[in-house]
Amino acid sequence: MNLPPIIAALRKHKAGVVLIALQIALTLAIVCNAIFIIYSRVENVQRPTGMDESNLLLVEQQWVGAPSGDDAASIQKQDSMLREDLAALRAMPGVSSVTPINTIPLLNSTWGGAVALKPGTDLRGGDARTVFYYGDDQVLATLGVHLVAGRNFNAGDVTNKAFRDNSEPDVVIITKALADKLFPKGDALGKGIYLNGDTKPSTIIGEVERLQVSSNSSWVSAFTWNSTIGPVRLNSNFARYAIRTKPGQLDTVRRGVSNLLYRVNPMRVIDDEDGVRSFADIRAEAYRADVGMAVLMGVVCLILLAVTAAGIVGLTSFWVGQRHRQIGVRRALGARKIDILHYFQLENLLIAGVGAVIGIGLAIGLNLLLIQNFEMDRMPVVYVLSGLVVVMVLGQAAVFVPARRASNVPPVVATRSA
Amino acid sequence: MLGYYVDLAVRSLKRSPGLTALMILAIAFGVAASMTSYSVFRAVSGDPIPWKSAHLYVPQIDMWGQKGHRDGSSNNDPPDAMDYLDAIALMRDHRAKYQSAMYAISPSIVPPDASKHPINVGGHAVYSEFFPMTDAPFKYGSGWSSAEDTQRAAVVVLNGEINQKLFGGGNSVGKTVNIDGKDYRVVGVLDNWSPKPVFFDVVNTGGFTTGHEDVFIPFLRAIDIGMPNNGNTNCSEIPKSSGFVGLQQSTCVWISFMVELDDKAAAAAYREYLDGYARDQKQAGRFSWAPNNRLRDLHEWLDSEHVVPSDTQISLVVALGLLVVCLVNTAGLLLAKFLRRSSEIGVRRALGAPRMAIYTQFLIEAAIVGLTGGVLGLLLTWIGIHSVSWVLPKEIASLARLDIGLLLLTLLVAVVATMLAGLYPTFRASRVQPALQLKSN
Numbered sequence: 001m002n003l004p005p006i007i008a009a010l011r012k013h014k015a016g017v018v019l020i021a022l023q024i025a026l027t028l029a030i031v032c033n034a035i036f037i038i039y040s041r042v043e044n045v046q047r048p049t050g051m052d053e054s055n056l057l058l059v060e061q062q063w064v065g066a067p068s069g070d071d072a073a074s075i076q077k078q079d080s081m082l083r084e085d086l087a088a089l090r091a092m093p094g095v096s097s098v099t100p101i102n103t104i105p106l107l108n109s110t111w112g113g114a115v116a117l118k119p120g121t122d123l124r125g126g127d128a129r130t131v132f133y134y135g136d137d138q139v140l141a142t143l144g145v146h147l148v149a150g151r152n153f154n155a156g157d158v159t160n161k162a163f164r165d166n167s168e169p170d171v172v173i174i175t176k177a178l179a180d181k182l183f184p185k186g187d188a189l190g191k192g193i194y195l196n197g198d199t200k201p202s203t204i205i206g207e208v209e210r211l212q213v214s215s216n217s218s219w220v221s222a223f224t225w226n227s228t229i230g231p232v233r234l235n236s237n238f239a240r241y242a243i244r245t246k247p248g249q250l251d252t253v254r255r256g257v258s259n260l261l262y263r264v265n266p267m268r269v270i271d272d273e274d275g276v277r278s279f280a281d282i283r284a285e286a287y288r289a290d291v292g293m294a295v296l297m298g299v300v301c302l303i304l305l306a307v308t309a310a311g312i313v314g315l316t317s318f319w320v321g322q323r324h325r326q327i328g329v330r331r332a333l334g335a336r337k338i339d340i341l342h343y344f345q346l347e348n349l350l351i352a353g354v355g356a357v358i359g360i361g362l363a364i365g366l367n368l369l370l371i372q373n374f375e376m377d378r379m380p381v382v383y384v385l386s387g388l389v390v391v392m393v394l395g396q397a398a399v400f401v402p403a404r405r406a407s408n409v410p411p412v413v414a415t416r417s418a
Numbered sequence: 419m420l421g422y423y424v425d426l427a428v429r430s431l432k433r434s435p436g437l438t439a440l441m442i443l444a445i446a447f448g449v450a451a452s453m454t455s456y457s458v459f460r461a462v463s464g465d466p467i468p469w470k471s472a473h474l475y476v477p478q479i480d481m482w483g484q485k486g487h488r489d490g491s492s493n494n495d496p497p498d499a500m501d502y503l504d505a506i507a508l509m510r511d512h513r514a515k516y517q518s519a520m521y522a523i524s525p526s527i528v529p530p531d532a533s534k535h536p537i538n539v540g541g542h543a544v545y546s547e548f549f550p551m552t553d554a555p556f557k558y559g560s561g562w563s564s565a566e567d568t569q570r571a572a573v574v575v576l577n578g579e580i581n582q583k584l585f586g587g588g589n590s591v592g593k594t595v596n597i598d599g600k601d602y603r604v605v606g607v608l609d610n611w612s613p614k615p616v617f618f619d620v621v622n623t624g625g626f627t628t629g630h631e632d633v634f635i636p637f638l639r640a641i642d643i644g645m646p647n648n649g650n651t652n653c654s655e656i657p658k659s660s661g662f663v664g665l666q667q668s669t670c671v672w673i674s675f676m677v678e679l680d681d682k683a684a685a686a687a688y689r690e691y692l693d694g695y696a697r698d699q700k701q702a703g704r705f706s707w708a709p710n711n712r713l714r715d716l717h718e719w720l721d722s723e724h725v726v727p728s729d730t731q732i733s734l735v736v737a738l739g740l741l742v743v744c745l746v747n748t749a750g751l752l753l754a755k756f757l758r759r760s761s762e763i764g765v766r767r768a769l770g771a772p773r774m775a776i777y778t779q780f781l782i783e784a785a786i787v788g789l790t791g792g793v794l795g796l797l798l799t800w801i802g803i804h805s806v807s808w809v810l811p812k813e814i815a816s817l818a819r820l821d822i823g824l825l826l827l828t829l830l831v832a833v834v835a836t837m838l839a840g841l842y843p844t845f846r847a848s849r850v851q852p853a854l855q856l857k858s859n
Binding site for chain 1: 436437440443444447448451485524526528535536537538598599643644645646654655656657659660661662663664665727728729731732733735736737739740742743744746747749750751753754755758808809810811812842846
């Protein structure tokens with residue numbers, strides 16, 4: 001099969017060819033960008049936080065009429081209420097451990113700050129940015145993070161301070177990612193670091209394998225794994241508790257926990273909907289937009305491919321009908337069925353090829369547009385190439401049905417008048 | 419004549435049902451995808467207070483200088499919220515028609531019915547001028563007076579929903595509400611006021627939240643009793659002293675600020691005032707840099723805060739791309755369909771039909787495809803808008819609606835787009851040479 005007759009035939013219906021090629025080009029451009037969006041969102045969503053995410057609950061509550069001041073008496077009162085709650089939660093059947101906590105990964109309530117190797121550094125000028133978690137000596141066990149070096153907090157490390165108190169803890173446990181960033185030689189243990197421009201060092205007593213920061217917005221993307229954990233009970237008129245339940249007890253504990261806390265002290269607010277949430281709920285909420293975007297792009301891709309395939313089938317069918325007689329003549333002159341089939345397949349390959357070349361340009365252009373306006377990442381070449389394969393295969397699959405019909409045109413057609 | 423063309427078009431479309439169905443489906447899906455994403459885009463990019471947005475401004479003062487940009491933020495924009503000192507100074511100078519500093523609060527309310535658990539509410543601590551400035555609609559009563567601002571009066575304005583919960587929706591003006599253990603007198607009840615985006619405090623809400631604006635209490639009162647800030651606090655340095663008082667003396671920003679200015683001249687004057695204020699601060703030794711202020715009107719402000727989520731914009735771009743593909747597809751199919759009828763066109767032309775008649779006939783055929791596609795697209799748009807709640811964040815999905823305007827727009831887009839797609843095929847059809855067609859038959 002040689003190309004010249006195909007090209008000569010294509011010249012006869014330029015407009016149709018141009019429209020199909022254009023459609024394939026646009027489809028390619030949109031599909032590979034959409035697949036790229038889907039892939040990057042799914043990749044985001046699948047990142048593990050570093051915690052054991054099953055059997056984990058978060059309780060958020062606020063005391064009513066509790067002192068909200070920063071004076072010692074208020075703090076004392078707040079801390080005793082907090083400890084009363086902790087004792088009650090720890091005694092609850094089905095609970096394996098509990099910690100007070102300021103925030104947890106993906107909650108999107110963030111306590112950000114800076115870490116420096118020198119004292120008194122500017123808040124925005126430190127050596128690394130970090131997110132702070134504050135809990136007591138059960139924090140690692142409750143979150144289910146793995147200590148890979150050093151020691152865990154013990155009861156003697158735990159202090160309490162007011163929510164708006166600027167003092168920093170004496171000892172901290174940091175993530176391996178943060179330790180490696182601050183101390184590339186791997187000798188972080190026992191070293192002092194300065195938190196939030198403090199003049200007094202906090203000693204690194206342990207490293208955990210991995211712990212995601214508490215936000216999944218784009219502004220934390222540069223320090224997603226830089227978490228710092230301090231052994232501090234934060235005192236305020238509100239408190240959050242992370243609860244690790246025994247396996248299989250999550251739902252039981254979840255149902256009972258509000259009533260238990262109301263029994264300890266009825267003067268408090270626990271939201272009916274969001275007061276007690278499993279970590280699975282928190283994760284779903286945090287990534288809702290990402291999952292949604294992936295689904296949306298998936299739907300668009302499917303519609304797009306279906307429409308383009310249908311368009312190719314429609315237009316090729318029309319051409320087959322138009323060339324009914326010519327096909328008959330070719331068959332009468334000795335062309336085999338397979339030759340006719342190949343003719344239409346090659347024709348489609350040619351049109352789709354031209355469309356795809358234009359499409360690659362459009363795909364890159366669309367990607368640049370998205371980068372410029374919406375802070376999207378540069379699309380790796382592999383997406384363009386896979387998009388290319390998808391549209392070429394789609395073209396061949398779509399052309400097969402009308403091409404088969406063409407190959408079945410009997411030679412006798414040549415003898416009939418049109 | 420029109421009826422005849424419609425009849426011809428319907429016959430022609432019926433002759434090749436597969437091709438017709440294909441075109442209608444393509445148009446329907448293309449239009450539905452675009453209209454669904456447009457409905458979301460329209461909802462989040464809408465003007466929450468169109469009659470006044472040109473007169474509302476958000477002042478920004480640079481109280482951080484170079485320190486604020488050391489974390490790598492490249493633009494030289496001042497912080498998007500205000501610290502306590504500067505907010506109070508701007509309130510005291512009172513240079514705008516209306517102005518209010520505000521911060522997000524999240525107190526608890528103890529219901530009068532002792533058998534019920536206390537409830538947590540959302541809201542803002544604001545100045546009295548907040549209400550006339552935002553045109554917040556009162557159902558009962560009104561805002562408080564400026565005297566009550568300075569007296570730090572224990573007064574509260576309730577929103578409709580919380581008034582429903584606490585007082586069964588009745589006129590509760592003069593009644594008492596227990597907020598964080600203290601009694602507040604209700605002075606006004608709003609009529610379920612919930613502007614989207616929450617334009618007066620974009621910094622803390624991002625524009626769209628599932629949270630409620632239940633209560634408004636006087637700003638200075640909230641400060642006095644140390645009611646915690648429920649929004650963001652951003653610092654360029656750690657406050658010198660701890661606690662709420664330490665926060666008030668620091669340059670940490672946590673207060674939103676809005677002013678109303680009647681015209682451009684007033685805005686220019688206010689800008690001048692801000693720069694003068696910054697120069698005074700420099701002279702006093704607080705700032706060591708040249709004035710770096712902004713005074714954005716509401717539109718510019720919502721824009722600079724990126725209130726419209728980029729996902730919404732990307733979806734719209736992609737959906738419009740899908741529509742274009744569907745139209746190119748339809749153009750190709752219409753071309754095939756029209757040219758297949760070359761002989762029919764030849765006969766009509768030979769019998770004296772002018773080109774214009776051919777144009778009309780085929781454009782009507784395209785329009786019928788478009789209209790049918792539009793009606794089906796409308797159905798799909800309806801399904802689309804109802805299923806966005808599965809994929810979009812709650813606070814945004816709930817805003818997308820199918821109203822009369824969108825309904826008409828959907829049909830219009832479908833018909834106009836299909837007719838545009840039909841232009842070239844129609845042009846080709848009208849160029850058919852009658853002699854050639856008659857001969858070949």
